[in-house]
Amino acid sequence: MVVVTEPGVTEKQIEEIIRVLHEHGFDVHRSTGIRQTVLGAIGVQPDFDHRQIQLLTGVAEVLRITEPYKLASRTFKREGSVFDIGGLKIGGNEVVVMAGPCSVESEKQIFSIAESVSKAGAKILRGGAFKPRTSPYAFQGMGEEGLKLMRAAADQYGLKVITEVMDKSQIALVEQYADILQIGARNMQNFTFLRDLGKASKPILLKRGLAATIEEWLMSAEYILSGGNQQVMLCERGIRTFETATRNTMDIGAIPVVQKKSHLPIIADPSHAIGIRDKVIPMARASVAAGADGIIVEVHNDPDHAKSDGAQSLFPDQFSQMMKEVTIIAEAIGRKIA
Amino acid sequence: MVVVTEPGVTEKQIEEIIRVLHEHGFDVHRSTGIRQTVLGAIGVQPDFDHRQIQLLTGVAEVLRITEPYKLASRTFKREGSVFDIGGLKIGGNEVVVMAGPCSVESEKQIFSIAESVSKAGAKILRGGAFKPRTSPYAFQGMGEEGLKLMRAAADQYGLKVITEVMDKSQIALVEQYADILQIGARNMQNFTFLRDLGKASKPILLKRGLAATIEEWLMSAEYILSGGNQQVMLCERGIRTFETATRNTMDIGAIPVVQKKSHLPIIADPSHAIGIRDKVIPMARASVAAGADGIIVEVHNDPDHAKSDGAQSLFPDQFSQMMKEVTIIAEAIGRKIA
């Protein structure tokens, strides 16, 4: 923390500020300039509320300097993390593609889609068994039956499974069927849940909250890491801005930013970010071109009759075309599709 | 829903669009203009995904017209709702003041604050017993012991109690001690929880999410109302914008907007919205002046040593001064402080 004093501050006021900093356990280094005095408050107090200092007389500004996350940061771990999920590597040189429907709807549906996406080159099957819906009357997912179908379809076509876990009560159940647990954007700051996930045995895909800064997102990852689960992947899925032409604004710039700040793999979700089918492919390509370690894309065999999010799901043929394009793009930057 | 076609659309394409609308159960009224044809799709399909129509050939634009909420809207109920909480009316002509610490910390603390705010004119004691914290090492609240202390302090000084409920498991417990259940901004779209609250026996104060539109907020209220709990109050507590000079941007304009759209009482929380003590009072005054049905303000007997949010808590003397000012302001608009 750095404390900048106001120009006309008195020596007595500075001493009082230093006294309060000492009281809170900080070492203080003082730099006296012509216009302002700068106090460096050294020491790690992860939970300190810097507004306590901002209110002291003579303080012009308080700047927080210690990154609030540690385990998630690249200064803590220089090399990018690589997770081995039954032989499939995420976070290394290969770019992983996850694909599937928004919701598991039937045996026929999930097997048909699993076959299509597997043939086109996806390695992980996505699909929801428990759906958080804005309307209480909407389709709520198939529950455990959906998990079983997804597992069976994935096994049949040599795929891994990723699916959403909505609260603590579902963790044990979903771990029986899935290879990766997906955490939705609305749960990104559900701290008690994050702590539960720190005890989970499966890797986590942590979606960015709609209004979360990159720093807050990494802080949420820190929660899971500090709980003991070292396998956390981040997922950019669009943020809320003033622009309404797309469902959200996909922050592609977050991909290189996260890679600089953190060693955790970063996955991109163009389907939820852009929200309408005809723009999903350009955004998937852009994500790979920007350096994402993977993409997660909604594909449906009959999107016009999908029970949810049909409008942003690709047809299987579109997905195949997308795979051809991203394969070349990955090569352009010295990577390859897993 | 209104569907606007592209200028060069063919008759066959229009017929196909109408066919799909019929398939989804809409009545269709057609208006043919020189440049564009407009199709009015009449019928209530609360869960319909309008992007399904947007993707059809020949469609330029799809506009949703039915308000997604019904029970929360003023067209459903013209008169403003008034809730009677043990003789205290919220939502009528009187403006209610809720005050207290961020967290209950000790018997001495909560009794001291309860006495102060009661003397100054507050009618409801606020305070957290379970605290959602960004850091796992931070003070997590006193739990049930805190609830008991708050109830005792409130009873001693003739106050009601409002406190936060963080998940379903806490509802029954908190209902034993509190008069109003507060739902935090991060839980505003926790739909399973909202449904649980629809079965709760106590009134709800629903805080606006950091990135929630007013429409989404009312939709969340609808969830609770449709579950059977008719006593929902809304609470504006700041939204996230590009401006970082304040903790959040307090959307005072939401107060008259909500009052036009909904019959539910609207409360303002200047403490969380602005985030620093010296600006809480102007924002509290502005909230009452804009027509809020109540305000909820953090007050602490010793803010410099508060276990949480001390920097945005008022000193008891400041709170008394604030009460004097808002009393006159309420009268200026023909209301009075409860």
Add this chain to the structure above:
Amino acid sequence: MVVVTEPGVTEKQIEEIIRVLHEHGFDVHRSTGIRQTVLGAIGVQPDFDHRQIQLLTGVAEVLRITEPYKLASRTFKREGSVFDIGGLKIGGNEVVVMAGPCSVESEKQIFSIAESVSKAGAKILRGGAFKPRTSPYAFQGMGEEGLKLMRAAADQYGLKVITEVMDKSQIALVEQYADILQIGARNMQNFTFLRDLGKASKPILLKRGLAATIEEWLMSAEYILSGGNQQVMLCERGIRTFETATRNTMDIGAIPVVQKKSHLPIIADPSHAIGIRDKVIPMARASVAAGADGIIVEVHNDPDHAKSDGAQSLFPDQFSQMMKEVTIIAEAIGRKIA
């Protein structure tokens, strides 16, 4: 500027960072902590691009500390500025009300409105003679003829005149008729124009840009002040956020923030901020309650047939009612309406 190094930084890298800082003219104070070294770079380099340091090897973070504005800051001038405009004081204890139509449309219109607002207690007549319009086919204002009419109407009813100046070529002309020059939100960062205004002989009302931070806004005021014109007033008129229920989001919190940071008077424009008549009055009241030094409100004798912005203009009777309310609110905080 404060430079925070990365944890594993070498002594050699730190020396190189210090060398570059010296090269740019900064004095450097070094604080060595266990995890990080903090370098305080003292010295005023208002135009220095801190990203130059951010890119150096071993640098984790660069924090700018010197306020980029000086003349506008309250540390430069402790007492709030008060401008005397022909006997009318702005910025002192009195709250000034400016009112009038969006555009001057005719002699009859402007005299009628001037009479109404003067009777109700306004002290300054607002109105546009040159209108920036989004459509090339829209009414563009009456030009100099409009200025003459506004001056005559104001003189008749004992009012001052405020009107917008759109570019340098209009300054000399408008100064002949107006008492205050209003600068629109879109021109807030038109730096060459700001410099021209620094030479103007009349006080300036500088509107906040739609996406401008408070710091950028004060920096724009600094441009005018540094050009020699010391009479700058700021005007909050709403910012752009994700919320679309209102035209803009009025940042009432900016009022106390500006008053803490700057000595310049702050005026609020509820009409443009909220954009629809029935919510203008609550926002006007909130502005005064929050401590604004003045408000500027659109009033029209026949809003349904106004040539621009009729939908956000008050009827004269509504304006009178508003004046009664804000008069009491001003008194509640120890001020009075001018």
Add this chain to the structure above:
Amino acid sequence: MVVVTEPGVTEKQIEEIIRVLHEHGFDVHRSTGIRQTVLGAIGVQPDFDHRQIQLLTGVAEVLRITEPYKLASRTFKREGSVFDIGGLKIGGNEVVVMAGPCSVESEKQIFSIAESVSKAGAKILRGGAFKPRTSPYAFQGMGEEGLKLMRAAADQYGLKVITEVMDKSQIALVEQYADILQIGARNMQNFTFLRDLGKASKPILLKRGLAATIEEWLMSAEYILSGGNQQVMLCERGIRTFETATRNTMDIGAIPVVQKKSHLPIIADPSHAIGIRDKVIPMARASVAAGADGIIVEVHNDPDHAKSDGAQSLFPDQFSQMMKEVTIIAEAIGRKIA
């Protein structure tokens, strides 16, 4: 425009709404549903303020349907526009690369950079001769001398020239030296200037405003097109959001959105969008992958001593590497670098 009435509306109120719509020149089609009546107001009134209807009794909602722009829309012109700039095509199958320094600083500098970027494959030389700066003490550009140097350097290395025009007074001068006139983000809604550009003889690159929606941006293009200049290119350069980890948030999704809505070429500016060198290349690749018709990138021979924006300028070697990558990416989607 579509007008939705409130549920309890009376027949008389509906008739009054229809009367007002007729008064404003609209044809009205009425659709009567069980809960609501929908009025389709057909007719082109580009400048109509729909808030005038929103305020009428019985009106629940007013939805604008006619796109406010016409000449810029793809419904007006199905085929993408292709501009021929001295043999170089922009907007067709080829992707054009524009590169060069932020500012022209000297003959040696601009010739050195022109040589580098030309060798690497750029076709257009960018560089500023007139610089809008936030500080009055900063380098303001070389003016006409800079234009001459840029023209000479471009001619020497077979490049075209793009440079910024800041106001009307510079148009004639810049047209003598440049092939494309660049309009900065802050001028995007300077409507009088846009009208002047409608009379210019050279193509325009119109940057998106920091807080401008895609619709507003296309509306600004419409201004220029309607003035007679048919050669307008759009340039995405980042928008302002709550995220501060990057200078702006680059809205890559705007690329496919603009291409769906408009026939005008869309160029991407990763340098200004992301604001720091080490993330420019990923964003340049993402832009091409998303389908941009061109990119404009800052390159400097000695960025550490550049007079402006050095921190976001690529070294010539980095630019060469970027060119190799985007060449493959363009091929992946069936295009090629010009």
